[in-house]
Amino acid sequence: MRLPALLLLLSLLLPAAEKPFLHKEDIFPLDAKHNHASSLVLLPDGGLMACWYRGSGERTADDVQVMAAVRPRGSKTWSPPFVLADEPGYPDTNPVLFVDRGARLWLFWQTILANTWESAITNFRMAERYHGRGVPRWDRAGLILPKPVRIEEAAAALALRARGTPWEPMAEKIAAMAKDRLATRLGWMTRAHPVQLPSGRILLPMYSDGFDFALVAISDDGGLTWRGSQPIASVAGIQPTFALKKDGTLVAYLRDNGPPPKRVQVSFSRDQGETWTMAEDTSIPNSGTGLEVINLRDGRWLMVNNDTEKGRHSLAITISDDEGATWKWQRHIELDTRADRPGSFHYPSVLQGPDGAIHLTYSVFLNHIPEGQPRKTIRYARFNLTWVEEGDPK
Numbered sequence: 176m177r178l179p180a181l182l183l184l185l186s187l188l189l190p191a192a193e194k195p196f197l198h199k200e201d202i203f204p205l206d207a208k209h210n211h212a213s214s215l216v217l218l219p220d221g222g223l224m225a226c227w228y229r230g231s232g233e234r235t236a237d238d239v240q241v242m243a244a245v246r247p248r249g250s251k252t253w254s255p256p257f258v259l260a261d262e263p264g265y266p267d268t269n270p271v272l273f274v275d276r277g278a279r280l281w282l283f284w285q286t287i288l289a290n291t292w293e294s295a296i297t298n299f300r301m302a303e304r305y306h307g308r309g310v311p312r313w314d315r316a317g318l319i320l321p322k323p324v325r326i327e328e329a330a331a332a333l334a335l336r337a338r339g340t341p342w343e344p345m346a347e348k349i350a351a352m353a354k355d356r357l358a359t360r361l362g363w364m365t366r367a368h369p370v371q372l373p374s375g376r377i378l379l380p381m382y383s384d385g386f387d388f389a390l391v392a393i394s395d396d397g398g399l400t401w402r403g404s405q406p407i408a409s410v411a412g413i414q415p416t417f418a419l420k421k422d423g424t425l426v427a428y429l430r431d432n433g434p435p436p437k438r439v440q441v442s443f444s445r446d447q448g449e450t451w452t453m454a455e456d457t458s459i460p461n462s463g464t465g466l467e468v469i470n471l472r473d474g475r476w477l478m479v480n481n482d483t484e485k486g487r488h489s490l491a492i493t494i495s496d497d498e499g500a501t502w503k504w505q506r507h508i509e510l511d512t513r514a515d516r517p518g519s520f521h522y523p524s525v526l527q528g529p530d531g532a533i534h535l536t537y538s539v540f541l542n543h544i545p546e547g548q549p550r551k552t553i554r555y556a557r558f559n560l561t562w563v564e565e566g567d568p569k
Contacts, residue, residue, distance in 0.1 A: 195562035199508075202244050202253045205541065205549035209233065210242075212465075213536040213553045214368070215524040216272035218280070221248035222307040225524075225536050226259050226270045226282070227553050234287045234295075239266035241284050246555075247307050253555070257310060260300070262286045268295075271365045275377065280305045281398065283319070283365045283379065292384035293362040297321075301398060321363050321381055321392040321403035324449075327353045329388070329408040332453065341434055342410050349386055358385060363392075363403075367416035367467050368524070378448045380427070382413040387432055389415040391448045409433075409454030412440035416467045418476050420498050423447075428468050428478070428499075429454055431461045437484045439466060441499070459493075459502070460484050465522045468499075471560070472527060478502065479523035479535060488517035490537060492563050506563045508535065508556055516542040520554075532559050 202225055203210075213227040223246040230239030243259035246252070260267055260282060270284040280302045288294040297319040302311035323329075330346075330353035337346035352358045362383045369379045379392040379401070389412060391404040407415060411433030418426045425448055429440040438456040459480065464487055466480035475496045482491040488511040493502040509520035519540040526534050535556045544550035 193559055193561045195559060195565045197508075197556065197558040197562050199554060199556045200253075201539070201552040201554050202536070203256050203552055205544075205552050207547060207549045208551070209236070209239075210551045210553055211538045212269055212366070212522050213524050213538065214270055214272045215526060215534060215536040215555075216274055216280070216368075217526055217528060217534070218245075218248075218305060218307050219274060219278040220307050221529075222246055222250070223534065223555075224272060224280075224307075225253075225553060225555065226272055227536075227538070228266075228268045228270060228284075229256075230266065232266075233268060234266050234292055235290045236266055237264050237290075239268060239287075241267045241270045241282075243310075245308060254308070259310060260284055260298070262298075266290065269364050269366055271368060271379075273369045275371055275397070276375070277397070279303055279398075280311055281369075282311075283369075285364045288361075292364065293358070295362050295364050297363060297365060297381070297392075299398070319363075319379070319392050319401045320360060321379075321390060321401060322360055323363075323388075323390050323403040324405045326359050326386075326388075326406050329353075329406040330386075333408050333410070336453070337410065345387070346410075349388075352386060362386075363390065366414040366465055366522075368469075368526070370417045370419065372419070372447055374447065376447055378417060378425075380415040380417060382415065382429075384413065387411040387413060389413055389427070389429060389454075391415075393448055404448055405450045407442045407451040407454055409440055409442070412442070412454040414465045415442075418468045418470055418499065421474075426468075426499060427451065427454070428457075428466060430463060430465055431456075432463050435484065437461055437463055439480060462486055467523050467525050469525055469527060472531065473560075477525065477527075477533065477560075477563075479508070479525050479537075481521055486517065487519035487521040487540075488512075490520040490523065492533075492535075492558075494560065494563055504564050504566070506565065506567055508558075509537075509539075510567075513543070518542055532557055533563075 241260040412429035439459040511517040
């Protein structure tokens with residue numbers, strides 16, 4: 176058989192390479208209020224739900240509500256936003272959506288009691304079944320109070336590590352706070368998606384702006400009860416997001432709220448989230464902004480992160496094929512290079528659909544538009560891994 180005929184035969188037998196694609200749209204028109212911190216979930220029927228908080232500000236604004244919109248299966252548009260949760264007269268913030276293996280829909284969010292992050296209390300609602308339109312009919316609701324285990328020891332270890340560094344005064348303050356029962360039991364907040372382990376255990380990543388620590392709320396009974404893990408001690412590593420190694424090791428990546436050099440931090444757990452190593456810097460830049468990592472179906476990991484030490488104008492997608500040792504592929508979903516008041520594209524929420532496509536939502540602030548005018552929205556993007564592997568245009 177001649178070579179051209181052989182190549183033709185091979186092209187017919189081998190699957191065609193997937194063409195790269197990217198689709199982006201705003202879930203709602205630019206809005207004058209503060210719209211921030213979205214969470215995205217794939218519904219059991221194949222539709223999508225996104226939620227975020229909206230109001231006059233954040234913790235100090237008592238009109239802040241948790242909003243949501245749905246994109247039913249087969250629909251090409253998002254529904255108008257609707258109120259998903261609201262404690263009247265208090266700020267409601269940092270919502271997180273999750274669908275467990277029983278196809279139950281969960282909503283976690285914080286009510287801010289005294290207009291400080293340290294006064295946050297975490298609520299949950301759960302729907303056994305959701306028809307994919309409007310406000311769910313909730314079957315259960317309650318509070319999550321993840322009392323941390325051995326927080327005084329973790330704080331003391333941090334104080335020892337920080338001795339002689341610019342972080343020493345803050346570490347000493349944290350060590351003193353760790354002896355206060357109210358301070359240790361309030362202020363734990365959500366941000367990234369929970370994960371459910373092969374054992375069925377649900378891990379809800381949480382953090383405290385007061386302690387600049389993270390921890391995990393753990394449930395071994397399908398969400399009936401929750402308890403706190405040992406803190407993920409760090410120099411201001413917060414808002415953890417989890418990936419799971421093939422050997423069962425959990426890897427937590429954390430936002431860097433501390434001093435320069437600002438890097439994504441990493442911690443490890445080898446006992447299903449009960450205890451954690453002291454978080455250390457990676458080589459990945461992070462501007463003190465939320466990030467998220469997920470396990471992909473092909474065994475690789477995907478991360479969405481503001482990959483700069485300062486600013487939120489650059490939002491990058493990266494892929495690792497060696498469980499986070501290196502990140503070989505990178506492409507920017509947003510990159511605003513204007514010198515004056517570049518936009519902010521931040522707080523990503525990401526998942527992979529059944530067809531392998533990646534779904535992403537994130538906050539968009541068009542900072543060149545004056546305050547008080549419509550300039551904020553939540554953006555939705557759908558793309559494939561081939562698009563990321565193609566890299567940024569030259």
